[in-house]
Structure formats: structure tokens, C-alpha cells
Amino acid sequence: MxxxxxxxxxxxxxxxxxxxxxxxxxxxxxxxxxxxxxxxxxxxxxxxxxxxxxxxxxxxxxxxxGVLTRFGPLYQIERAGGRFVLCACHAPAARLEAVIAAINAHPEVAHHYARTHHFNLWFVLAVAHPGAVAHTLARIAASAGVEVLAFPKEREFHVHLHLQA
Structure with a gap:
């Protein structure tokens, strides 16, 4: 997907x-x-x-x-039979750009965020079928040369946050 x-x-x-x-x-x-x-x-x-x-x-x-960081739809992929998974890894500073490039090369990666933490790179995986999660994460980990931790969604919350500009 x-x-x-x-x-x-x-x-x-x-x-x-x-x-x-x-x-x-x-x-x-x-x-x-x-x-x-x-x-x-x-x-x-x-x-x-x-x-x-x-x-x-x-x-x-x-x-x-940068007033807006994103403009687009939010999908409920599970209703279409797919799965979103939040993932994290530690990308050494000397390899950060290479790890980002390797992760982003996978079409299943929806977006990523760099963070100031040991687990300094987070990304969202979007797959068409839940059974594809493990295989896709293994491919990403191998190509990026990092261990990838997966945090599958257990429950969804709808906050409906609206900020006045």
C-alpha cells in the first residue's frame, strides 16, 4: 500500500x-x-x-x-482491511540520514519523525493486510541496518482537536 x-x-x-x-x-x-x-x-x-x-x-x-505541516485525509485503514503501526528505532547520529533514506525507500512508510531521545527516529507503517507487518518490518530493519520496534494500535481515540488560528 x-x-x-x-x-x-x-x-x-x-x-x-x-x-x-x-x-x-x-x-x-x-x-x-x-x-x-x-x-x-x-x-x-x-x-x-x-x-x-x-x-x-x-x-x-x-x-x-511551515504554518501547516500536513494537509490531507486521515484514513481508518483497518476498515479497508489494512493496518497502521507506529514504529521506532535508534539511528546513530553518524548514520541518521542514511537510515532515514533507507526507511523512506519503502512505500509502506507513511511518514517519519526525528526525536531527541534514544529512539530518535519514529515512523508510521501502512500495510494493506495485517499479515504483512512482520515481513515488511523485517525488510525495513535489514535495509536500514537498525532494530525496529513496533507499537501496534490497541485502541483508537478520537480527540477532535480544533485549534483556532
Whole structure:
């Protein structure tokens, strides 16, 4: 299963980004959902009082500036028969970039995060069938040259966190 890839690295908190009124309306409105229509960006833009090209440009700009770290759907892969697994490993500092590249080379890796901890690299595995988890993690561990710890989801919580921009 191929997943959209989002990469993130832990950094010191940045100064708050300057958002104009339209950016704030976009962030506030789109946290709660996105139209499931033939032209979702056009329909979302119309509800915000703007046009599709402007909405797309604003989203791209906020992603480029780091105001948004990700814009996309959250899937409940288990409903489709698949599985998400949170994974962690220790990547030695001298090999960090090589380990990241080896892990990211696998299409089953949805995204990763570098952290300041012994287990300094975390990633999410997305597979089409639960039975593929062990084999896929073994391939990733072998290609990256690190031990991979798996933390399968035991229970799902829906927080519905909405932050006002």
C-alpha cells in the first residue's frame, strides 16, 4: 500500500507565523472537514468567499512556510482491511540520514519523525493486510541496518482537536 509521505523533524518552537484574515478562515474552516464533492477545493473556496486558485495557492504557501505541516485525509485503514503501526528505532547520529533514506525507500512508510531521545527516529507503517507487518518490518530493519520496534494500535481515540488560528 502506498501512502502519501509527510516528513517531519523535531525542531525548537518557531515564532508564531503571521496569518492574514483569509489564512485564518482557511485554517479554522478546513480543520473540521473537507467537501466530498467532484470539485472539493472549488466548493471549499466558495464557502470561504474566495476562488479555487486562491485557496490552493494559500494552502501551498502555508505548507511551504511551515504554518501547516500536513494537509490531507486521515484514513481508518483497518476498515479497508489494512493496518497502521507506529514504529521506532535508534539511528546513530553518524548514520541518521542514511537510515532515514533507507526507511523512506519503502512505500509502506507513511511518514517519519526525528526525536531527541534514544529512539530518535519514529515512523508510521501502512500495510494493506495485517499479515504483512512482520515481513515488511523485517525488510525495513535489514535495509536500514537498525532494530525496529513496533507499537501496534490497541485502541483508537478520537480527540477532535480544533485549534483556532
Amino acid at each position: 502506498s501512502a502519501a509521505r509527510t516528513r517531519s523533524v523535531e525542531t525548537a518552537p518557531a515564532a508564531p507565523a503571521a496569518l492574514d484574515a483569509l489564512d485564518r478562515r482557511i485554517v479554522n474552516a478546513l480543520q473540521g472537514g473537507f467537501p466530498l464533492t467532484p470539485r472539493p477545493y472549488a466548493d471549499a473556496a466558495a464557502a470561504l468567499g474566495t476562488d479555487e486558485a486562491t485557496l490552493l495557492a494559500r494552502l501551498r504557501a502555508m505548507l511551504a512556510r
